[in-house]
Amino acid sequence: MRLIDLSSPIDADFWEAEPMEHKVMTPAEAAVYMTDGMREQFGVDLDPAVLPDGEFLNQDILTVSTHIGTHVDAPSHYGTRTGHGGPPRTIDEMPLDWFQRPAFVLDVRGAGTGAVGADVLAEELARIGYRPQPLDIALIHTGASAWVGTQRYFTEFTGLDGSAVDFLLDFGVKVIGTDAFSLDAPFSDIIRRYRETGDRSVLWPAHFAGREREYCQIERLGGLDALPRPSGFTLTCFPVKIARAGAGWTRAVATVED
Template sequence: MRVIDLSTPIDASKWEPEAVVHEITTPAEGARHMSAEMLEHFGVHFDPAVLPDQELLSIDTLTLTSHTGTHVDAPSHYGSRASYGEPRHIDQMPLEWFQRPGVVLDISGFGVGAVRAEQLAKELDRIGYRPQPLDIVILRTGADRLAGTPEYFTSFTGLDASAVHYLLDLGIRVIGTDAFSLDAPFGHMIKRFQESGDASVLWPAHFAGREREYCQIERLANLDALPVPFGFTVSCFPVRIAGAGAGWARAVALLDA
């Protein structure tokens, strides 16, 4: 079996709108910390010098949002109420949604803005595939080449409401993108709203999740490494964070060797 990594790393050295803080306790510091803890809590004197190289274990402490790096959005992220009932959190979503046959749609030629349903249908016709219920559809926008820069958050292609509902009508319950968001960039949406006064242009892909239950995978990467547009499996199990609107995921594509 061939495994292709479709995930972006969580990297505190890269630019993020909400900065990642990564604090590292080195193995040597870990040994000294453990020695102090042993004395404080158990009254035991322990000399780290008896350890190989006077080291114990490293510890990484991170401060970040659940939407940093590749992650899965749960229905509760889209709003506190939904027409179908109480939106579920990420730890409540069915695991069978997150390892399914995948299909990648190339929308990299559309530029900044939102793709419509008919444009997705045209791309499916081009590759000759009809999605089956619970397939995972992932969108290659090409935005992942900008990851780690401010432009990653302002220059990408999203979906409008018609495109999301088109996929949901096919039985899709997980839609992924290599862009920062499944919606068009914030600035693009605000400009359209200011010009038209039409609030439906604001976060239509996310707000579709208030009408129908589905999950998004955002901030995928490396979709151009997929050798075929379908005929592979996507595995993207989210971390089980209780009561959260999203969970980080190590998304991969699984192909027969």
């Protein structure tokens, strides 16, 4: 068995559309931080100098959105309405068996910037000779991960329209992943098409589909070109258990039998 990392890093040196901060605390700085905290919180006094080399343990403090890096979107991310009538589930409420499943990859790298529909996905499934099974994880290979860390990553990629999402969900798929910034088309493309047509259905249809049919997205995957074949592997992508959150980071890993 071979493990293939399909994740993008959380890196404060990357260009990001949202603010992010990564503070690295050295072991010496952490010694002062820890002993000050012990004194304030527990009334325990300890001189940092008594620690070996005057050091405690390195600390990393991150201020970051749950949508930076490879992450899973929960139904609550899409809005307050659901097709089943109850409140949309948050990331800590999602069933774990959705996130360790057989997976398949659909290559849309030739489609360009914008959104593709069900017809494109149907043609790609026919090309690779695969029929999705219930709870399979669908992965969309756009090639956008080549630009991760740059502004271009957020403006040039292929998303899905509503028909494409429904097409996959009709097979019983519950998790759809992409190596792009979003499962929808880039913001600029969406707004351009809306202004040209006045058609509200072009406004984030892949996300808003989750208001009618419960499913999760994995966004900002990486390394899909390292997969040796388009199907016949398992994806593990358990989301971090963040209480009441609309998304959680994941280390997505493919298990491939050679």
